[in-house]
Amino acid sequence: MGCNLTQRIIKEHLADGEMVAGNQVGIRIDQTLTQDSTGTMAYLQFEAMGIDRVKTERSMAYIDHNMLQQDSESADDHRYIQTVAKKHGVYFSRPGNGICHQVHLERFGVPGETLLGSDSHTPTCGGIGMLAIGAGGLDVAVAMGGGPYYIMMPEVINVRLIGKLRPYVSAKDIILELLRRISVKGGVGKVMEYTGEGVKSLSVPERATITNMGAELGATTSIFPSDELTRAFLKAQQRKEVWRTLQPEEGATYDETIVVDLRILEPLAAMPHSPDNVKSLAEIGEVKVDQVAIGSCTNSSYQDLMKVVGILKGKTVHPDVSLVISPGSRQVLKMLAANGALADLIAAGARILEPACGPCIGMGQAPSTNGVSLRTFNRNFKGRCGTVSAGVYLVSPETAAISAIAGSLADPRTCEEDIAVDIPETFPVCDNMIISPADEGVMVEVVRGPNIKPFPLNQTLAEKVEGSVLLKVGDNITTDEIMPSNAKLLPFRSNIPYLAGYCFVPCNAEFPKRANEKNGGFVVGGENYGQGSSREHAALVPLYLGVKGVLAKSFARIHKTNLINSGILPLTFKHPVDYNGIAELDDLCIENAGAQVRNGNRIIVRNRTRVAEYEMSIEVSDREREMLLAGGKINLIRQQAKQKCVYIDSAHPLMRF
Ligand code: MIC
Ligand code: SF4
Numbered sequence: 001m002g003c004n005l006t007q008r009i010i011k012e013h014l015a016d017g018e019m020v021a022g023n024q025v026g027i028r029i030d031q032t033l034t035q036d037s038t039g040t041m042a043y044l045q046f047e048a049m050g051i052d053r054v055k056t057e058r059s060m061a062y063i064d065h066n067m068l069q070q071d072s073e074s075a076d077d078h079r080y081i082q083t084v085a086k087k088h089g090v091y092f093s094r095p096g097n098g099i100c101h102q103v104h105l106e107r108f109g110v111p112g113e114t115l116l117g118s119d120s121h122t123p124t125c126g127g128i129g130m131l132a133i134g135a136g137g138l139d140v141a142v143a144m145g146g147g148p149y150y151i152m153m154p155e156v157i158n159v160r161l162i163g164k165l166r167p168y169v170s171a172k173d174i175i176l177e178l179l180r181r182i183s184v185k186g187g188v189g190k191v192m193e194y195t196g197e198g199v200k201s202l203s204v205p206e207r208a209t210i211t212n213m214g215a216e217l218g219a220t221t222s223i224f225p226s227d228e229l230t231r232a233f234l235k236a237q238q239r240k241e242v243w244r245t246l247q248p249e250e251g252a253t254y255d256e257t258i259v260v261d262l263r264i265l266e267p268l269a270a271m272p273h274s275p276d277n278v279k280s281l282a283e284i285g286e287v288k289v290d291q292v293a294i295g296s297c298t299n300s301s302y303q304d305l306m307k308v309v310g311i312l313k314g315k316t317v318h319p320d321v322s323l324v325i326s327p328g329s330r331q332v333l334k335m336l337a338a339n340g341a342l343a344d345l346i347a348a349g350a351r352i353l354e355p356a357c358g359p360c361i362g363m364g365q366a367p368s369t370n371g372v373s374l375r376t377f378n379r380n381f382k383g384r385c386g387t388v389s390a391g392v393y394l395v396s397p398e399t400a401a402i403s404a405i406a407g408s409l410a411d412p413r414t415c416e417e418d419i420a421v422d423i424p425e426t427f428p429v430c431d432n433m434i435i436s437p438a439d440e441g442v443m444v445e446v447v448r449g450p451n452i453k454p455f456p457l458n459q460t461l462a463e464k465v466e467g468s469v470l471l472k473v474g475d476n477i478t479t480d481e482i483m484p485s486n487a488k489l490l491p492f493r494s495n496i497p498y499l500a501g502y503c504f505v506p507c508n509a510e511f512p513k514r515a516n517e518k519n520g521g522f523v524v525g526g527e528n529y530g531q532g533s534s535r536e537h538a539a540l541v542p543l544y545l546g547v548k549g550v551l552a553k554s555f556a557r558i559h560k561t562n563l564i565n566s567g568i569l570p571l572t573f574k575h576p577v578d579y580n581g582i583a584e585l586d587d588l589c590i591e592n593a594g595a596q597v598r599n600g601n602r603i604i605v606r607n608r609t610r611v612a613e614y615e616m617s618i619e620v621s622d623r624e625r626e627m628l629l630a631g632g633k634i635n636l637i638r639q640q641a642k643q644k645c646v647y648i649d650s651a652h653p654l655m656r657f
Helices: 005-013 036-048 072-088 100-107 122-128 137-144 171-182 197-201 204-217 228-236 302-312 330-338 341-348 397-406 496-502 511-518 537-544 557-565 593-599 622-630 633-643
Strands: 014-016 024-027 031-034 058-062 091-093 114-117 131-134 149-152 155-162 190-195 221-223 256-261 268-270 278-280 291-294 322-325 372-375 391-394 465-472 521-524 547-552 569-573 587-590 602-607 612-617
Touching: 005 014, 005 024, 005 131, 005 190, 005 221, 031 036, 031 100, 031 137, 036 058, 036 072, 036 137, 058 072, 058 100, 072 091, 100 114, 100 122, 100 204, 100 330, 114 122, 114 137, 122 131, 122 204, 122 221, 122 228, 131 221, 137 149, 137 557, 137 633, 155 197, 171 204, 171 256, 171 268, 171 278, 190 204, 204 221, 204 228, 204 302, 291 302, 291 397, 302 330, 302 341, 302 397, 330 341, 372 397, 465 511, 465 547, 496 511, 496 537, 537 557, 557 569, 557 622, 557 633, 569 602, 593 602, 593 622, 622 633
Parallel strands: 031 058, 031 114, 058 091, 114 131, 155 190, 155 256, 190 221, 291 322, 291 372, 372 391, 465 521, 521 547, 547 569
Antiparallel strands: 014 024, 024 149, 268 278, 268 391, 465 587, 569 612, 587 602, 602 612
């Protein structure tokens, strides 16, 4: 029996634990990445650990999210990240250089290595055969310090691709098809590994579109083999020396197989308000469109945008449509500028944005009231675009471009142009927007703006954990609902007290007030609680507001870890029917909480209002159990450091110990 690709890479990086499905394994991390909206917190946490220099092969700090700079906060945070990166050995990608995942794929990803990023779409680099995983900032900070990253040994799903896509059907349609089949929670606890002869028909950027949006399946990550096409891509990026061939071993086994026949796929769209609400364009029918947005870490490669150019060239965007295009990287933008394609896009009426996340995270370009926006992005959660009443459809670049001309949702197969685009033999490589860190030992002053506020730290678990149900929500609650991100809030990612005023507001505008009045309490959720982003603010802000535990039917992977890292109890209903019996403002209590958490997986929660008892399970590893008892990861690290007499910067001005 041979190892599949995922198991091969985990085996090569195994630092702790046994590779048995369901066991926790610690893996050595070769590379890390942060972006600016999660990065400030990650570097504050890294600093608080008192480690001088990152211990990874390469750590990158990208600036790509907070680009509007309506006031001084974002520029101040960028300066903090730039200086803290310089001091501690991290490479800094300046604003304007592109979206972290696109740039990392182009310039830094290495087949067979591990990458941990403080962004849920870090799996993009699975497109070149990297084991690339998204995590909360604190986990990335620990990995920068040389600590292993712990995951549940995943099940590995073989996604066997057969045949070749027909013209105008896109890699985006492959991942939309998977979302249609297995939903936003179908990948939880799993790695999606792509195999089959269909792999050879997909370029690296196309593979990266698929691995990128595997995040929407809830998967731990997604990965393609590293083959001749990977070699050609890396050679074109002048990095052929990092290539290695990487395939599953002979006789590799998988936990499950999903077959996708590329020959019969059609153009698809995810309808509002969930990435798995997928239908074919034919099924959706006529939809009038107000806005088209092309870009994001899912679909902003040179190949994607050249296909768009192929469709738009010589035409004019429909009078009722606003078309915005954000190239994924400066390299892509430069290529479009050099070959004249940018001029074609401008001539067609496209509004060109800088290479950054932009509208994908609500940083501008909010659609009109009740507007319909077609986007090549990966998430269409209600309100994420900035307009609560708008409906966002997720589509391929081909569908987006043809619809921008038609003014309504249109099938790209009606195009007459030949839009096939080959990967160039050489990309115009220029890393002059990457700033290298200072040499070890060189003094660097870290510049902190007034926006940086202390972040909350939990206390050791109380013997009696009690409080009211502050909020009860349904299935698939996103981190965008727990801690919204938009142009008004994103600049405050290093200011937890400010963000607290907006916590859970999309679910209930009274939540922050109620949490304050009740002095904290519990949240009750349905299936896949906390799906979506990696932002640990969705745990830190509830912690700040006194949330002690979340009772849910199931949890999304990254968010569950962020709760544990913050010392908030993630409790799963043993009997999901108990969910129905709880109401907001019920008074809950966990007696002997410490002993219950220490002794096993069963936790009894009493509902004092209804005189009922719920059997909950706490599905955590022994390490995580320790973390919950200590009041979160930082407290545990500090306790352990004290025991080992390791110096920890407990006088750090930014932390409230
Ligand atoms: C997102 O797409 O939701 C984000 C913004 O990139 C997040 C990270 C964040 O909240 O800063 C993610 O995907 O992890
Ligand atoms: Fe940026 Fe959007 Fe990608 Fe998140 S999903 S990293 S906001 S482009």
